[in-house]
Amino acid sequence: MTINTNISRRHFVIGSSTVAAGLAIGFDLSLISTANAAIGNGTTAMTPLATPEIGVWVVVKPNDDVIVRIVRSEMGQGTITGLAQLVAEELQCDWKKVSYDYPSPAENLKRNKVWGSYSTGGSRGIRTSELYVRKGGAAARMMLIQAAANQWNVPASECVAENSVITHQPTGKKTTFGKVSVAASQLEVPKDPPLKDPKEWKLIGKSVDRIDGVADKVTGRQVYAIDLKLPGMLVANIKESPVFGGTVMSYDASKALNMKGVKKVVPVGNSAVAVIAETFWQAKTAMDQVSIIWNDGANANVSSASIKKMLEDGLNANDAFVHNSNGDIKSALSSASKTIEATYFYPFLNHATLEPQTATAKWTPDSCEAWVPTQDGEASLAAVIAASGLPAEKCNVYKVNLGGGFGRRGAFQDFTTQAVNIAKQMPGTPIKLIWTREEDMTQGRYHPVMMCKMTAAIDDKKNVTGVNMRLSGQSILSAVRPAVVESFKGKDPLVFQGVEPLGEHGITYSFPNLNIDHAMRNTHVPPGFWRGVNVNQNAIFIETFMDELAEATGMDAVEFRRKHMREFPRAVAVLNAVADGIGWTKPAAPGIYRGVAQMRSFGSYVAAACEISVKNGNEVKIHRIVAATDPGYVVNPAQVARQVSGSFVYGLSALFEEEITIEKGAVVQKNFDTFNSIRLYQMPQVETIIIQGGGKDWGGVGEPTIAVAAPAVINAFYRATGKRLRTVPLKNSGIKLV
Structure with missing residues (x-):
C-alpha cells in the first residue's frame, strides 16, 4: 500500500x-x-x-x-x-x-x-x-x-x-x-x-x-517544564566550566548575594556554581556577577584545528576497527584501471532544543521528587536516586512536557542531577533549574565529529570492483556506554549506522570487494545521540560518492544505484518511488537540477529526490523534495508525513548552517546568531510517499529520513555547478540557502 x-x-x-x-x-x-x-x-x-x-x-x-x-x-x-x-x-x-x-x-x-x-x-x-x-x-x-x-x-x-x-x-x-x-x-x-x-x-x-493537546500548544496554554510552578518554588541558574573537564578553583559571590531576590550561591560538584533566587532573571543577572576562577585543565589548548588534524591522521592510520568486509579490497584497488577518492568532513552539532535544559527538584532527608522534561523517565529516576543519596523507594520523577528532545534529554541527565544537587542545599524547597541559552550551547552532548575517506576501484570495463570506506572520528558509545564497546573488543558498532553488513542499519549496496572500518579518534568534547545519529554523516559520505561513481562509470545516478541494489528490493522500491515522483527520466525545467539519495536506517528504507536552482554559483533554492519511506507498517500516515517534513528542517539546517567549533578547549557558538536554523521561507515543499506492508518488521519514522535530504541536495548542486561539496556545513564553502 x-x-x-x-x-x-x-x-x-x-x-x-x-x-x-x-x-x-x-x-x-x-x-x-x-x-x-x-x-x-x-x-x-x-x-x-x-x-x-x-x-x-x-x-x-x-x-x-x-x-x-x-x-x-x-x-x-x-x-x-x-x-x-x-x-x-x-x-x-x-x-x-x-x-x-x-x-x-x-x-x-x-x-x-x-x-x-x-x-x-x-x-x-x-x-x-x-x-x-x-x-x-x-x-x-x-x-x-x-x-x-x-x-x-x-x-x-x-x-x-x-x-x-x-x-x-x-x-x-x-x-x-x-x-x-x-x-x-x-x-x-x-x-x-x-x-x-x-x-x-x-x-x-x-x-x-x-x-x-495540540490546541494548547498552538495557543500557548501548554505547560512545559520551563513554565512549571510549585508552591514556594525558587529558581536557579548555573554556570559550568566552559572547558570540558575543567573545574572551579574559587569563586566570589559577594556582589550576587547583595542583589534583589537572591537567596543563595552554591557550588555544584567541582565544576559549576549556581545562584538560587526568586525569579529566573534575578538568578541569571546575579550569576553574571559571580566572579569565578576556572582551572581549565589539560584541554585548554584543544581547538577545532587540532581535532581535525587528529582525524586526518586517522584516515591513513593502521589502527582501525573493521565492521563490514567482503572480498579482497587491497587486491581490487591494486589491480584497478582507475581509482576514485574523496575525503569528507562532518562537524560537531548541538541539539539546540528550543527549551534549554531545565528540571525541578525538591529534596528532604526523607524524600526526593523531580519534575523533568525527559525522553527516558527511568534514566531520570536513576539520576535522582544517585544524586539524592536516598533509596529508590524514597524518590520519584514526574514527566513534564518537554520543549524538544532530539536525543539530548534521554541518556543524558546532567541537568536532572544538577537540579537535585542544588535542591539538596535548600532542603524542603522546590528548586527549578533553568539553563541559559549560552549554557545550553556550550554544555551539550554533541553529534560526533567525523571525517571519511571513500576510495573505489574501477576496472577497464567501467565496473566498480571495490569500495573502501575509512571513518575517522569520535565514538559515542565509548563515552556513554563503554561496556558495549568493551563487549565488541574496543569497537563502536554504532559508528557504522547505515553501512552495517546486516541489521536495521544495513548497507543497501553490494560490491564484489568491500571494506568499511573506523579509526576511533575521541576528543574531550562529550558526544551524544543527536537525532539520526551516525546515519547523518554516513549518508552524505556514501550517497554523494555513489553519484561520483555513477559519473565515473558513465551511468545515470539512479540506474547505477539500482545495479548495485538488486539484493535489496525494498530499497529499490523507495528509490523508484522518489525517482518517479520527481520525474527523474523527464527533462527538468530550465535552471532546475535534480539529486537523489537513499538509505536504510532504524529498520526503515528511505529515499529522497529534490529539485533545486542555483544563482550566482552559491545561492541555493530548494523547490521541492519527494521523500519515500517504508517502515513496514504505519500507524498514523499524517504523523509520518509531518515527521518527514520536520526531519528535513533538522537535516537541512545542519547541511547549510550548523556547526560547533572549539577554541581553547571551549565551544565558540553560544547562541542562535552563530548556530542558525533554516527559516520558514527557505523550507521546500515536501511530498511524502509512504509504502506500507513492505515487510513484517516495524521500522522507525522520526529519524530515518533526516539523512537523505542532505546528500540529495549536494548531488543536485553538483549537477547545477560542477562543484563537489564534501565539507559540512555548506556555509563554510560560501553557499547559502535562499
Whole structure:
C-alpha cells in the first residue's frame, strides 16, 4: 500500500481533538499529592481513583472513557497518539473517548517494570512497543468480554466487542465497557492474547486526530517544564566550566548575594556554581556577577584545528576497527584501471532544543521528587536516586512536557542531577533549574565529529570492483556506554549506522570487494545521540560518492544505484518511488537540477529526490523534495508525513548552517546568531510517499529520513555547478540557502 502526502512549508495540519490528561488508578504513592497539586494544564500526572485497571495498559471508567497508559515521551512526533491507536485497535473501543496517562517510573520500578522501557529515542517509541501494547489492548478486550459473558451466563466465544459495546451475538444483548469494567478488572489477565490480522485493522493506518493537546500548544496554554510552578518554588541558574573537564578553583559571590531576590550561591560538584533566587532573571543577572576562577585543565589548548588534524591522521592510520568486509579490497584497488577518492568532513552539532535544559527538584532527608522534561523517565529516576543519596523507594520523577528532545534529554541527565544537587542545599524547597541559552550551547552532548575517506576501484570495463570506506572520528558509545564497546573488543558498532553488513542499519549496496572500518579518534568534547545519529554523516559520505561513481562509470545516478541494489528490493522500491515522483527520466525545467539519495536506517528504507536552482554559483533554492519511506507498517500516515517534513528542517539546517567549533578547549557558538536554523521561507515543499506492508518488521519514522535530504541536495548542486561539496556545513564553502 502506498500513500502520497503533500505538505508545503505553510501548510499546518492541526488535530481538532483536545483531550485533558487521563487519570491512572489504583496507585498508592506517598509523593503523588504534591505532584498533582503542582502540575498545571497539559501534563499527564497520575491521580489515584477508585476505578480499577484492566491489565496494566487500560483503564475504563463507568462512563466508557478509556485511558491508555503511555510510558514513551511525546516530543511533537505523535508517539502518544500512535501508541494509543495500537491499544485501541485491539481493545475495540470508541476512539472519541480515548485519553492517556503516564505511570511514573517509580511505580514502574515498584511493579517490576510492568510497562517496559520508558526510553524514547532511536525511533523506537512505537516500533519496539507495538507488540506488547497491542497485546495489552487485546487482553483488556478479552477481560471485558469475559466479564459481560459471566453476567449473562453465556460463553465468551459468543460475544464480540466493537466501539466500546459488547454484544452477545445469538440474543443481541448489549452492554458497554464501563458497565463491566469493575468485574473485568478482577479477572486474570490473559498471558498471550491473539492479535488481529493487519488486514482487519480499522484504526491502525488511519490519520486520526492527535490526543496530546495540540490546541494548547498552538495557543500557548501548554505547560512545559520551563513554565512549571510549585508552591514556594525558587529558581536557579548555573554556570559550568566552559572547558570540558575543567573545574572551579574559587569563586566570589559577594556582589550576587547583595542583589534583589537572591537567596543563595552554591557550588555544584567541582565544576559549576549556581545562584538560587526568586525569579529566573534575578538568578541569571546575579550569576553574571559571580566572579569565578576556572582551572581549565589539560584541554585548554584543544581547538577545532587540532581535532581535525587528529582525524586526518586517522584516515591513513593502521589502527582501525573493521565492521563490514567482503572480498579482497587491497587486491581490487591494486589491480584497478582507475581509482576514485574523496575525503569528507562532518562537524560537531548541538541539539539546540528550543527549551534549554531545565528540571525541578525538591529534596528532604526523607524524600526526593523531580519534575523533568525527559525522553527516558527511568534514566531520570536513576539520576535522582544517585544524586539524592536516598533509596529508590524514597524518590520519584514526574514527566513534564518537554520543549524538544532530539536525543539530548534521554541518556543524558546532567541537568536532572544538577537540579537535585542544588535542591539538596535548600532542603524542603522546590528548586527549578533553568539553563541559559549560552549554557545550553556550550554544555551539550554533541553529534560526533567525523571525517571519511571513500576510495573505489574501477576496472577497464567501467565496473566498480571495490569500495573502501575509512571513518575517522569520535565514538559515542565509548563515552556513554563503554561496556558495549568493551563487549565488541574496543569497537563502536554504532559508528557504522547505515553501512552495517546486516541489521536495521544495513548497507543497501553490494560490491564484489568491500571494506568499511573506523579509526576511533575521541576528543574531550562529550558526544551524544543527536537525532539520526551516525546515519547523518554516513549518508552524505556514501550517497554523494555513489553519484561520483555513477559519473565515473558513465551511468545515470539512479540506474547505477539500482545495479548495485538488486539484493535489496525494498530499497529499490523507495528509490523508484522518489525517482518517479520527481520525474527523474523527464527533462527538468530550465535552471532546475535534480539529486537523489537513499538509505536504510532504524529498520526503515528511505529515499529522497529534490529539485533545486542555483544563482550566482552559491545561492541555493530548494523547490521541492519527494521523500519515500517504508517502515513496514504505519500507524498514523499524517504523523509520518509531518515527521518527514520536520526531519528535513533538522537535516537541512545542519547541511547549510550548523556547526560547533572549539577554541581553547571551549565551544565558540553560544547562541542562535552563530548556530542558525533554516527559516520558514527557505523550507521546500515536501511530498511524502509512504509504502506500507513492505515487510513484517516495524521500522522507525522520526529519524530515518533526516539523512537523505542532505546528500540529495549536494548531488543536485553538483549537477547545477560542477562543484563537489564534501565539507559540512555548506556555509563554510560560501553557499547559502535562499
